[in-house]
Amino acid sequence: MSQKQNIQLPEGSLGKQTTTLNLGPTHPATHGVFQNILEMDGERIIDAVPTIGFIHRAFEKIAEHRPYYQITPLTDRLNYCSSPINNMGWHMTMEKLIKAELPKRVEYLRVIIMELARIADHLVCNSVIGVDTGAFTGFIYVFEFREKIYEIFEEVCGSRLTTNIGRIGGFERNFTDIAFQKIKHFLDTFPKAMKEFETLFNRNRIFMERTMGVGGIEAERALNYGFTGPNLRATGIDYDIRTAHPYSGYQDFDFTVPVGTTGDVYDRFLVRNEEIWQSVRIIEQALEKIKPLDPSIYHADLPDFYLPEKEDVYTKMEALIYHFKIVMGETNVPAGEVYHSVEGGNGELGFYLISDGGRSPYRLHFRRPCFIYYQAYPEIIRGSMLSDAVVTMSSLNLIAGEIDA
Amino acid sequence: MLTNEIIKQRLKDKFGELVYNMEEPYGMLTFDTDRDNNLKVMNFLKEDEELGFTYLNDLTAVHYPNNIGKELAVVYMLQNIRAGIRIRFKVYTDISKPDVFTATGIFETSNWLEREAYDFFGVNFVGHPNLIRIMNVDEMDYHPLRKEYPLEDQTRIDKDDDMFGR
16 A cells, blocks of 8 residues: 555645644544544634544445354444344344244333333433533433443343344343343333433533534434434434334334424433433333233244254254254345334434345345434534534434444 | 325336336335436435435445346435335446446435445446545555455465465
């Protein structure tokens, strides 16, 4: 490779009256690997040129060389603040491709895990908005509960951040009693802390002054830019995949989709807070719904895709054959093109899968929500202060791992 | 109430033979069109009051090396947010002259998505305001998601692995 400089300066950078400022890629205020070359007039931002791809890991190429069941760990590393949602999204894409029907209990257990992940994701994002506006306390209050959510994940699947939770067809093992106890304990203690968090921020004069009218975007522009998730809903459009294209039994639940009006940092913050409350509601309903169901069911009857019990592999011929076929990638997968999306922590996470019947996908494209809406960032921050740009970035819930894939 | 049947009929009425291969895999209406018509179709779908596909859900490319003369496909996915209906269409282009008109004038969403498709597949989006690589380094002289490139560079010599081979 040559020694050529790759940094692209905005047009007319030389011989101008403004200052060019490099923000990132590793900067404590950017929460991830984001580089922006800002054009500043005093403290006002005139233009920004974002650069991405610093942690590109070629997931789409790797996915073309892996058997279907080995792609889940790749999805972990997209939005790693809510990796269970990504895992489940991938499983559901595969289940859609093979037209599998799942037992109700599996769907509801998935809903519990996904909503816990959403709470964890929103907690990170919202508390970090607080940190960026100078209020560290709220962050401390709620991070304890993010830890509790991770303990639940640990109990269910054994890992915490990059969970690799579930399998095609269900969960790898049943929820233990301890897992349910932990969920119950979380639901009992979390609302108090969340209320405290909201009391600290929602009507806090300093916080309101700092966030209202900052980083706003109109609904029409947001749609044109492909916004999804809380950022779109903060502009007033009630587009939520859970209600627009229900999956995993979300149609059975009673919850509301909160919307904002101005689409600024403050509205995004409020929308996420309200979504946390709705998630708590959904989890409570899901726990009620699984009570009458057979507690031994935790996966669908999909012998072609779901690994049999190890005990059976050693003792039963049929299980041994299926185990061999799955591990060696000899399972017949229907050819076809399928798109499935889930409501991720920060928007519509879509999986566009093209299968040619082979052992790995012919092409797999991840529709990553923050990759798509990050391109609106220069437009959002144009004309605002540098400190507002930092708050705006954290309020957009940008995850470098997801942007760069 | 908007249904796939209505969309199909409207497209047939407007474009006739220019849209073809209409299918409905997994409930989503999909069709193909010629690469010169991609913007016409998209504009029609977006601007028509009844159809109202005002949202570009996804844009990506696919490489079919055995499809001589139509090696690269650009896939557009549009959505009518109000009705919650998605449709997908493909345009095919020759890999030796992979020119496709850019959709940046219609949807801002397509800006980076087209840059990504250019970066990984080398689709040349004609009229794109800033068609440069987005993920890979600028010095890269190939488009890595094309099928002819293996997962790892086979010519690498810094990774010598006798046990598992390369």
